[in-house]
Amino acid sequence: MTNIKKTGRRTMPEQSGKVQTVLGLIEPGQLGRTMTHEHLTMTFECSHVPPAPGDEGLAAAPIEMKHLHWLQQNPYSHSENLLLNQEIEAVKEELLCYRKAGGGSIVENTTTGITRNLPVLRKLAKETGVHIIAGAGYYVDVTHSDETRKMTVEKLTDIIVSEVLHGADGTDIRCGVIGEIGTSWPITESEKKVLRATAHAQTQLGCPVIIHPGRNKAAPGEAIRILQEAGGNISKTVMSHLDRTLFDQQELLEFAKMGSYLEYDLFGTEMLNYPFNLDVDMPSDSQRVQALAFLIREGYEDRILIAHDIHTKHRLTKYGGHGFSHILKNIVPKMLSRGITQNQVDKILIENPKQWLTFK
Numbered sequence: 132m133t134n135i136k137k138t139g140r141r142t143m144p145e146q147s148g149k150v151q152t153v154l155g156l157i158e159p160g161q162l163g164r165t166m167t168h169e170h171l172t173m174t175f176e177c178s179h180v181p182p183a184p185g186d187e188g189l190a191a192a193p194i195e196m197k198h199l200h201w202l203q204q205n206p207y208s209h210s211e212n213l214l215l216n217q218e219i220e221a222v223k224e225e226l227l228c229y230r231k232a233g234g235g236s237i238v239e240n241t242t243t244g245i246t247r248n249l250p251v252l253r254k255l256a257k258e259t260g261v262h263i264i265a266g267a268g269y270y271v272d273v274t275h276s277d278e279t280r281k282m283t284v285e286k287l288t289d290i291i292v293s294e295v296l297h298g299a300d301g302t303d304i305r306c307g308v309i310g311e312i313g314t315s316w317p318i319t320e321s322e323k324k325v326l327r328a329t330a331h332a333q334t335q336l337g338c339p340v341i342i343h344p345g346r347n348k349a350a351p352g353e354a355i356r357i358l359q360e361a362g363g364n365i366s367k368t369v370m371s372h373l374d375r376t377l378f379d380q381q382e383l384l385e386f387a388k389m390g391s392y393l394e395y396d397l398f399g400t401e402m403l404n405y406p407f408n409l410d411v412d413m414p415s416d417s418q419r420v421q422a423l424a425f426l427i428r429e430g431y432e433d434r435i436l437i438a439h440d441i442h443t444k445h446r447l448t449k450y451g452g453h454g455f456s457h458i459l460k461n462i463v464p465k466m467l468s469r470g471i472t473q474n475q476v477d478k479i480l481i482e483n484p485k486q487w488l489t490f491k
């Protein structure tokens with residue numbers, strides 16, 4: 132049962148000062164190295180991109196080594212690749228490797244609309260010893276049901292609060308963050324309601340929030356403004372996917388001044404054409420590391436978070452992908468070789484996630 136203490140400031144949930152995993156509350160110091168944006172089981176059919184003319188055969192073929200390069204360049208055009216929920220055993224093996232590589236925790240960002248599966252997350256946490264923090268709330272508009280679209284901000288707030296305090300999807304498994312909350316570009320009316328509900332729920336709970344911005348450089352700032360106007364705590368909010376959204380250094384610094392955490396979470400993704408916005412030149416991992424070094428030089432080392440955002444099969448090692456340990460095994464040495472100190476690496480992987488994930 133949820134034990135709520137009243138204080139002069141606000142209603143304090145029992146989560147206050149703790150981190151909430153799918154197995155219950157833990158002390159923030161137990162988290163260790165944390166990837167703040169991953170998916171362990173989900174479906175991504177909502178983002179299917181029709182294959183280019185002539186590629187229909189490849190798009191329907193079983194995943195094989197000889198097709199891997201095509202798949203890496205066209206991950207959203209292969210229907211089976213979008214079903215990460217079929218890979219529970221492979222993900223379990225990956226999590227065991229992640230622990231061996233020094234990983235402690237993973238924030239699982241799957242929300243309503245992309246097949247969240249909390250019992251599977253609980254089973255994975257029990258069997259691997261990795262702390263898993265689940266996400267409350269809703270993904271982007273195209274996945275909102277008619278029922279969700281009709282809900283008031285108050286009703287949406289009640290649902291999100293209940294997913295954190297009591298459990299989600301008819302289970303007693305409680306979410307430890309709100310998000311990833313999905314937004315498109317332009318942000319739709321239904322998404323604006325969910326953002327306002329997110330801010331109201333955060334005000335009640337003092338919990339961490341994480342946002343998926345639309346694929347436009349104005350999207351992160353717009354989402355933060357909506358949260359701010361609804362009373363959200365921006366210093367406890369993460370803006371995801373900056374590596375495919377904000378490229379100009381001055382625009383990045385303007386956004387950073389708004390005060391959210393700045394997340395580079397597509398490590399391991401190297402593609403020539405970003406299928407959701409062909410104007411975008413997707414950065415390489417080396418360019419991502421350069422962006423981190425730039426933000427550190429500009430004084431933002433307390434605000435940076437990183438992850439891989441694995442959400443398709445082809446990024447698992449089972450299919451020749453980089454897996455959940457790529458940052459720990461390959462990116463950390465690269466960061467160190469580019470002048471980022473061990474202390475700064477530890478901030479990004481341990482201290483910043485800890486500060487963000489601890490309920491106020």
Ligand SMILES: CCC(=O)NCCS(=O)(=O)O
Pocket residue numbers: 175245343372375397407440442
């Ligand atoms: C559900 C996973 C997700 O939304 N990932 C982000 C993909 S992208 O918008 O950066 O292409």
